[in-house]
Amino acid sequence: MSVDKPRIERLTRELLEAIGEDPERPGLKQTPARMAELYAEFFAGVGEDAAAPLERTISVSQGPAPDTLPSGAVLLRDIRFRSVCEHHLLPFAGHAHLAYLPGEQVVGLGALVKVVEVLAARPQVQERLGEQIADAIDQKLDTRGVLVVLDAVHGCVTMRGGRQSEASTLTIAARGAFTDPVARAELITLIGRPAGGAL
Structure with missing residues (x-):
């Protein structure tokens, strides 16, 4: 599904008028087109199959150690992300940390990103x-098992309401073996270590 840029431009002009602004003044004249480009980028994932990047897997049995299944988790830390909160259409951004316990198949790390x-x-x-x-x-x-930890700062918290500029939100989603808090404790510790730190 593609974003309707001309419609976003029209609606942005209407919004500017609704708040008492003149969309024709020099500082705002290009704003509708800029908003259309911004929304096309921010909402490019609407209608896209998020699992498609995971189609290309690698069989562990065909790798360099065919008789050995990975015994531990694959952990990818500090994936920067940004999104838009659906409640106020304000941005939130932070880091995602992903871990999974591979079975027979592994996937390229870029696919997880x-x-x-x-x-x-x-x-x-x-x-x-x-x-x-x-x-x-x-x-x-x-x-x-799968573990997803997101740590993000929300515009609706930092810029409106209580305006808590230092507040961040941490969420955890777990599947399989990692639904057990004891099983995921090591990963939570590793996520908190400084990047490049000695284990």
Whole structure:
């Protein structure tokens, strides 16, 4: 589904008029076109299949150690993401941390990043975003467990209402083995370690 840019331009002009502004004044004349481009980028994930990047998997049995299944989790930390809260259409942004316990199949790390990007590029709430990422990975890959931790700062908290500029929101979505808090404790500890830190 493609974004209707001309319609966004018309609606942006109407919004500017509704707040008492003149959309023809020099500082605002290009704003409708800029908003159309912005919304096309921010909502590019609407209607896109978030699990599609996970189609290309690699069989562990055909790799360099065919008799060995991975014994531990694959953890990808600090994936930067940004999305738009569906309640006020204000942005929220932060980091996603993804882990899965591979079965027979593994996937390229870039595919995991793409899943986050697709699902974040639509009107969202953080709680649902984490669950959708976990579901996509769990349902598409041969996993024994999935963990998704999102840590984000929300415009609706930092810029309006109580204006808590330092507040961030942490959510956890878990599947399989990682629904047990004890099983995911090591990963939560690893997520909190400084990047490049010694184990």
